[in-house]
Amino acid sequence: MSKSEGAEAKKVKWFEQNPNESEVPPAATRHLLETYSGIPSDKVFEHVVKLRDEAWEIFPYPCIGQFRFLEPSFIQLPSEYDEIVQRLREGQKLLDMACCFGQTIRELVAGGAPAENIFGCDLQPGFIDMGYKLFKDQDRLQSKFLIADIFDSNSELAKLKEAFNFVYAGSFFHLWGREGQKKASKAVASLLKPEKGSMILGRQIGAVEAAEQTSATGTMYRHNVESLKQLWKEIGDELGATFSVEAKLQELHDIHSKFHSEDTRRIWFVIRRE
Numbered sequence: 001m002s003k004s005e006g007a008e009a010k011k012v013k014w015f016e017q018n019p020n021e022s023e024v025p026p027a028a029t030r031h032l033l034e035t036y037s038g039i040p041s042d043k044v045f046e047h048v049v050k051l052r053d054e055a056w057e058i059f060p061y062p063c064i065g066q067f068r069f070l071e072p073s074f075i076q077l078p079s080e081y082d083e084i085v086q087r088l089r090e091g092q093k094l095l096d097m098a099c100c101f102g103q104t105i106r107e108l109v110a111g112g113a114p115a116e117n118i119f120g121c122d123l124q125p126g127f128i129d130m131g132y133k134l135f136k137d138q139d140r141l142q143s144k145f146l147i148a149d150i151f152d153s154n155s156e157l158a159k160l161k162e163a164f165n166f167v168y169a170g171s172f173f174h175l176w177g178r179e180g181q182k183k184a185s186k187a188v189a190s191l192l193k194p195e196k197g198s199m200i201l202g203r204q205i206g207a208v209e210a211a212e213q214t215s216a217t218g219t220m221y222r223h224n225v226e227s228l229k230q231l232w233k234e235i236g237d238e239l240g241a242t243f244s245v246e247a248k249l250q251e252l253h254d255i256h257s258k259f260h261s262e263d264t265r266r267i268w269f270v271i272r273r274e
């Protein structure tokens with residue numbers, strides 16, 4: 001992006017022009033940046049705004065403009081977090097799909113999970129580089145990062161078929177309409193070990209009434225609990241597997257609520273292979 005294109009791009013409503021230090025970053029991520037990354041408390045805000053502005057030049061996603069890449073990954077999934085850290089310590093493996101800056105990986109490592117059992121994957125190499133800058137850990141983080149498109153069946157990621165016990169997918173499946181989500185979900189499911197206890201978990205934008213929505217940022221299917229269960233029933237039937245789905249809708253009380261309609265929610269999900 002040129003300088004003038006960049007300035008023009010920042011005029012969209014999903015580029016937060018005046019972030020509020022009391023909201024950015026969220027408390028759990030601030031704690032991570034202070035303790036895991038060692039950033040002094042009075043420098044955290046400045047640090048994340050600088051990184052957000054650099055990331056925006058690579059790809060002006062709403063999640064970048066609105067600082068959503070700083071959202072904690074397990075705040076509504078505390079028991080799954082404990083279970084995953086424990087199982088990673090026993091040698092199991094997790095993929096952070098569409099890791100972007102990779103906050104999920106750092107949350108797990110800060111909690112005692114061995115970094116070498118955690119993989120990150122994203123389409124944009126620039127985000128991964130910025131994750132190192134955000135968390136100041138390039139010289140110590142042992143996790144492996146892959147650059148791949150989930151739809152590319154010849155990628156380095158696709159070679160890791162059935163390799164993972166867990167896939168975390170945060171703000172990922174909602175990048176598409178229902179058909180795109182189904183295709184991406186099936187590709188993610190193929191990366192899971194085909195055994196009981198394998199798990200796909202995460203969060204994304206949902207809604208009280210499930211529906212496909214087209215806006216300036218593209219087409220998005222916003223699930224509720226029932227529609228997500230129905231999708232995974234279809235996926236299971238097509239793959240010859242059974243998945244159980246636990247999901248819940250969370251109201252948006254934070255800074256992002258102003259960008260969404262009344263019935264928009266965040267949907268948190270844990271999908272287990274039976």
Ligand SMILES: C[S@@+](CC[C@H](N)C(=O)[O-])C[C@H]1O[C@@H](n2cnc3c(N)ncnc32)[C@H](O)[C@@H]1O
Pocket residue numbers: 061063068069070071097098099100101121122123124127148149150151169170171172175
């Ligand atoms: C909204 S961000 C999610 C960030 C992070 N997972 C989180 O929970 O905050 C979406 C990410 O998906 C990645 N992405 C988009 N399309 C993709 C694809 N086809 N394959 C792999 N990653 C993709 C983008 O590069 C971006 O980093």
